Amino acid sequence: MDQKKRRVRFAPSPTGPLHMGGVRTALYNYLFAKQAGGDFILRIEDTDSNRFVPGAEKYIIDSLRWCGIYPDEGVDAEGNLVSVPSERHPHAPYRQSERKPIYRKYAQQLIDAGWAYYAFDSAEELDAKRKEAEANKQTFSYNHASRNSLKNSLTLPEDEVKKLLETTDNWTIRFKNPENRTIEMDDMIRGHISMNTNTLDDKVLWKAADQLPTYHLANIVDDHLMEITHVIRGEEWLPSLPLHYLLYEAFGWTDSQPHFAHLSLLLKPDGKGKLSKRDGDRLGFPVFPLRWVNAQGEVSRGYREDGYYPQAFINMLALLGWNPGTEQEIFTLEELTQLFSMEKVVKSGARFNPEKAKWFNQEYLRMRSNEQLACEFEELLRSFTCDRERNLTHAELTELSGLIKERAHFITDFLTICPYIFAAPTQYDEKDTRKFWTDDAKAIMPQVIARIESIDCKYTVDCPEHVPAAEAVPHIEESLTSLITENGWKMGAVMNALRLFFVGQAKGLGIADIIYYLGKKEALRRIRKAVETL
Numbered sequence: 001m002d003q004k005k006r007r008v009r010f011a012p013s014p015t016g017p018l019h020m021g022g023v024r025t026a027l028y029n030y031l032f033a034k035q036a037g038g039d040f041i042l043r044i045e046d047t048d049s050n051r052f053v054p055g056a057e058k059y060i061i062d063s064l065r066w067c068g069i070y071p072d073e074g075v076d077a078e079g080n081l082v083s084v085p086s087e088r089h090p091h092a093p094y095r096q097s098e099r100k101p102i103y104r105k106y107a108q109q110l111i112d113a114g115w116a117y118y119a120f121d122s123a124e125e126l127d128a129k130r131k132e133a134e135a136n137k138q139t140f141s142y143n144h145a146s147r148n149s150l151k152n153s154l155t156l157p158e159d160e161v162k163k164l165l166e167t168t169d170n171w172t173i174r175f176k177n178p179e180n181r182t183i184e185m186d187d188m189i190r191g192h193i194s195m196n197t198n199t200l201d202d203k204v205l206w207k208a209a210d211q212l213p214t215y216h217l218a219n220i221v222d223d224h225l226m227e228i229t230h231v232i233r234g235e236e237w238l239p240s241l242p243l244h245y246l247l248y249e250a251f252g253w254t255d256s257q258p259h260f261a262h263l264s265l266l267l268k269p270d271g272k273g274k275l276s277k278r279d280g281d282r283l284g285f286p287v288f289p290l291r292w293v294n295a296q297g298e299v300s301r302g303y304r305e306d307g308y309y310p311q312a313f314i315n316m317l318a319l320l321g322w323n324p325g326t327e328q329e330i331f332t333l334e335e336l337t338q339l340f341s342m343e344k345v346v347k348s349g350a351r352f353n354p355e356k357a358k359w360f361n362q363e364y365l366r367m368r369s370n371e372q373l374a375c376e377f378e379e380l381l382r383s384f385t386c387d388r389e390r391n392l393t394h395a396e397l398t399e400l401s402g403l404i405k406e407r408a409h410f411i412t413d414f415l416t417i418c419p420y421i422f423a424a425p426t427q428y429d430e431k432d433t434r435k436f437w438t439d440d441a442k443a444i445m446p447q448v449i450a451r452i453e454s455i456d457c458k459y460t461v462d463c464p465e466h467v468p469a470a471e472a473v474p475h476i477e478e479s480l481t482s483l484i485t486e487n488g489w490k491m492g493a494v495m496n497a498l499r500l501f502f503v504g505q506a507k508g509l510g511i512a513d514i515i516y517y518l519g520k521k522e523a524l525r526r527i528r529k530a531v532e533t534l
């Protein structure tokens with residue numbers, strides 16, 4: 001039995017904003033570590049300086065924090081990547097570019113043991129080889145077959161190798177794949193996999209030009225030094241698994257080699273191919289946790305800015321590729337931590353459903369107390385120009401939140417559901433005006449106005465000591481319906497005319513609700529204004 005403390009890492013490269021698939025990888029790592037009381041480590045793999053994007057590292061950290069995924073090691077309380085070792089962060093630095101001096105000796109160890117060799121072929125020479133192969137309808141790879149006819153320490157005399165190493169800096173260290181060996185591998189999700197080494201190319205492990213390792217070397221060395229027990233990452237890394245197995249063998253670290261799990265892709269809503277930013281742009285949903293503006297000023301929308309609650313986002317992501325085997329769909333992070341299991345992670349790609357994402361947010365919105373929603377509503381109203389004499393109080397907004405929350409997916413929907421509660425309509429729908437502002441309606445309106453005037457102030461928000469909506473709204477409703485039935489008028493005719501005046505069209509909340517939240521004065525003002533205008 002594996003008694004070691006479970007230690008996992010999320011090791012993104014700062015090459016742009018973190019895709020939601022990346023957040024899911026981080027989440028699964030986090031859940032897997034936390035359920036066993038283990039550690040979740042964040043490591044930034046920035047050895048490829050050509051692909052480095054400023055701001056991407058901060059974006060990754062901010063995204064994880066927004067999701068409530070806090071690394072045990074790698075990031076300090078202020079949200080900065082840790083560079084200096086401490087008790088809490090013993091493996092610092094956690095940014096690979098700051099670990100540069102560590103890797104050279106490991107590359108040397110492989111050379112000395114015959115697991116790697118120096119390669120001196122220039123980019124132009126390799127390019128020429130590629131073209132030559134293409135002309136013969138073949139693909140060139142630097143591998144067990146071709147390496148013996150290329151410019152490297154396996155083919156050149158020793159003194160020439162020495163001279164080239166001393167006088168040039170354009171060389172690399174390549175892994176020397178063993179010939180015709182079958183590598184037997186295990187994946188926690190995919191089971192047993194085997195691969196013949198003759199299909200592999202001799203990957204570059206280290207580059208003299210920038211004195212930096214490539215992903216493969218740095219990744220294996222750091223996973224070893226950071227005592228990682230399980231590597232959970234995207235399936236795009238599955239083809240690298242044989243090399244990684246071989247590297248563990250070459251270093252003599254097979255006893256402490258981590259277990260591997262390769263997660264399937266997030267798929268487009270139609271299931272055809274990998275979910276990309278372009279799908280989001282085309283179909284109107286974010287693929288990034290937070291908004292991102294690139295160097296060209298192009299903006300990518302984020303779940304946070306689109307009004308998603310991080311809990312809903314995380315819940316939705318957790319179920320894209322994993323399910324607990326029950327009907328339950330709503331889980332807190334704590335519940336997910338308890339229930340998550342690698343056995344229930346699916347092998348096939350997980351199709352993203354933007355409507356379902358909204359549904360999750362709606363569920364989380366409904367679970368919030370009216371009080372909480374009122375606070376969020378207040379925040380939203382701060383940027384909205386209210387043209388009534390006074391805005392609703394916190395208690396009134398709490399009641400209103402309770403009324404409208406069932407109709408909303410996002411807190412921002414609150415304003416689109418009933419903007420007219422806060423600002424009077426500036427125009428009236430022409431079709432509805434023709435339909436509902438009829439001669440009959442005109443004839444009865446003075447009586448309707450009189451009835452609203454007769455409503456006691458305590459039944460609308462005008463009176464500071466008003467009764468709660470639950471009592472007031474039925475009272476208003478009753479005053480209006482009794483007037484309508486006593487006179488034998490049509491209910492719809494009166495209500496729709498009033499709605500037109502209050503809202504600007506014959507749509508909206510119940511008339512009694514609207515009158516209650518507008519207050520008697522504002523309701524009458526809107527009726528009189530409409531009667532004058534129309």
Ligand code: GLU
Pocket residue numbers: 010011012013045215219231232233234237
């Ligand atoms: N830096 C790699 C990436 O960008 C990490 C792969 C791994 O987790 O081993 O995804």
